[in-house]
Amino acid sequence: MMIDSREAKISAMRVILRCNELSKITCKEIGITRIYLSKEHLLANKLVGKWMQEAGMLVWQDAVGNICGRYDSYFKNAPAIMLGSHLDTVKNAGKYDGILGVLTAIELVYWFNKKNIRFQLAIEVIGFSDEEGTRFGITLLGSRGITGTWNEKWLSYTDNDGITMHQAMSDFGLKSNKINDASRNIKDIVAYIELHIEQGPCLEKENLPLAVVTTINGTRRFNCKFIGEAGHAGTVPMRYRRDALVACAEWIIFIESNTRENHPQLVSTVGYIDCDPGVINVIPGVVNCSLDIRGPQDDMLESFASILLSEAKMIATRRNMIFNYKEYYRTYETLCDIALQKILSSSIETVQGRSFFLSSGAGHDAIAIAERWPVGMLFIRNYRGISHNPKESVNLEDIILSLQAYSDAICKIVKKF
Ligand SMILES: [Zn+2]
Structure with a gap:
C-alpha cells in the first residue's frame, strides 16, 4: 500500500513549502542556523508540533527538547515504530538536511489519518533537537536523550558565549534534573526509520533518486x-x-x-x-x-x-x-537492520525500477538509536551531493518517489515487526 502519485505530489509540494518556511527560522540572515536550545529551536518545535497535530498526532516536547508526535494504533498503548530525523542545523546550513526526514514522516501520518488507516503498531514521529552538535560540540544530544545515554558532565559544557548547557536548558524551559524523563522504554519502540538526503554524489552519479543505507561508517x-x-x-x-x-x-x-x-x-x-x-x-x-x-x-x-x-x-x-x-x-560502524534493509529495498525497487545500496559517510541520529533498536535508513538524492551549505537542493520528483517508497515500506514494516 502506498500513497498514489497524485497525493504524493501534493504532499511533496507541501514538504518543500514547509522546508522553506522552516528555513526562515534562523538566527542568521544568510543561510540557516538553528542551534540547540535557542529561541529558533523553540519556534521550530512549535511550528513542527502544529504540523504534527494537523496530521492527526498527539504532540509533546520531551525533556531534552525533541518534538514528538504519536499516531495511535488500534490497540491501546501499543509499541511504536519511530520515524524522523533532526531539526537543528550546522552554521549556514541548507534547508533539507534532517528537516526533510521529519517532514516526510509527518506526511505519511497525514495520509494514514486521512485514509483512516491504523495499524497494530503506533507510529511516532520525532524531530530531534540536536544532531549536529553545533552549539556545545557534542553530537546526537536529542537521540541520546531517547536512549537514556546522556552524560551528566555535558551539562557543564559551554557554548561560544560561555553559556553552560545547564543554563541554556533552563532558559529554554527545560529542567536539567529531568533529562532521564526523555528516555524511552526499550519495549515501547520496535524500530526506527530515517529518511535523509544523501549528502554525497553517488545517487546523482547513478542517476537514481533513492537508496537503502547499509551501514553508517x-x-x-x-x-x-x-x-x-x-x-x-x-x-x-x-x-x-x-x-x-x-x-x-x-x-x-x-x-x-x-x-x-x-x-x-x-x-x-x-x-x-x-x-x-x-x-x-x-x-x-x-x-x-x-x-x-x-x-x-x-x-x-x-x-x-x-x-x-x-x-x-x-x-x-x-x-x-x-x-x-x-x-x-x-x-564504530553502525549496521542498519537487515530485515528493514530488505523491506526498504523492495519498496525502492517498486518506485524506481531497481534498488541501490549505499553506506553513509556522514553521521546520523540512527547511530545513537541503533544502540537500542533496529534502524533502517533511506537516502534521497540531493543536487551534486552538496550539503551543510545553503546550496543544498532536492528535486520535487524525488520527494514524490520517496514518499511513495516510504509509505509502502512502513505499511510492510508494521506488519512484520
Ligand atoms: Zn543530517
Whole structure:
C-alpha cells in the first residue's frame, strides 16, 4: 500500500513549502542556523508540533527538547515504530538536511489519518533537537536523550558565549534534573526509520533518486607528527636535509593513491597541516598533521589505519626522521537492520525500477538509536551531493518517489515487526 502519485505530489509540494518556511527560522540572515536550545529551536518545535497535530498526532516536547508526535494504533498503548530525523542545523546550513526526514514522516501520518488507516503498531514521529552538535560540540544530544545515554558532565559544557548547557536548558524551559524523563522504554519502540538526503554524489552519479543505507561508517582520527630538523634554506644541500614537510607530503600522496587503488569503500583525508617554523627561508623542522579515515567495517578500518601509519613510519625512517601519532577520536560502524534493509529495498525497487545500496559517510541520529533498536535508513538524492551549505537542493520528483517508497515500506514494516 502506498500513497498514489497524485497525493504524493501534493504532499511533496507541501514538504518543500514547509522546508522553506522552516528555513526562515534562523538566527542568521544568510543561510540557516538553528542551534540547540535557542529561541529558533523553540519556534521550530512549535511550528513542527502544529504540523504534527494537523496530521492527526498527539504532540509533546520531551525533556531534552525533541518534538514528538504519536499516531495511535488500534490497540491501546501499543509499541511504536519511530520515524524522523533532526531539526537543528550546522552554521549556514541548507534547508533539507534532517528537516526533510521529519517532514516526510509527518506526511505519511497525514495520509494514514486521512485514509483512516491504523495499524497494530503506533507510529511516532520525532524531530530531534540536536544532531549536529553545533552549539556545545557534542553530537546526537536529542537521540541520546531517547536512549537514556546522556552524560551528566555535558551539562557543564559551554557554548561560544560561555553559556553552560545547564543554563541554556533552563532558559529554554527545560529542567536539567529531568533529562532521564526523555528516555524511552526499550519495549515501547520496535524500530526506527530515517529518511535523509544523501549528502554525497553517488545517487546523482547513478542517476537514481533513492537508496537503502547499509551501514553508517565508522571514523578514526589521528594527530600525527613528523620530526625532522630545521635548517638554513640557503646553506644546507638537498642531500643533507631532514625536511619534515616533504616527508609529510610523500605520505599524503601515498594515502591518496593507496586509498583509491586498494580501498574503494574507504575514504581518507589529511585536512590539517601545521609546519614549524613555517617561514620561507627555513627548512621545515616539524610538521603536525591530522588523519581522518572512515569506512563501513571496523576491521577494514583497523587494518587500513595500520597500513597508513606504518607507511608514515617507513617514510620517516628512510628520511632519518621520527614519526609519531595519537588516536584521539573513534566511532564504530553502525549496521542498519537487515530485515528493514530488505523491506526498504523492495519498496525502492517498486518506485524506481531497481534498488541501490549505499553506506553513509556522514553521521546520523540512527547511530545513537541503533544502540537500542533496529534502524533502517533511506537516502534521497540531493543536487551534486552538496550539503551543510545553503546550496543544498532536492528535486520535487524525488520527494514524490520517496514518499511513495516510504509509505509502502512502513505499511510492510508494521506488519512484520
Ligand atoms: Zn543530517
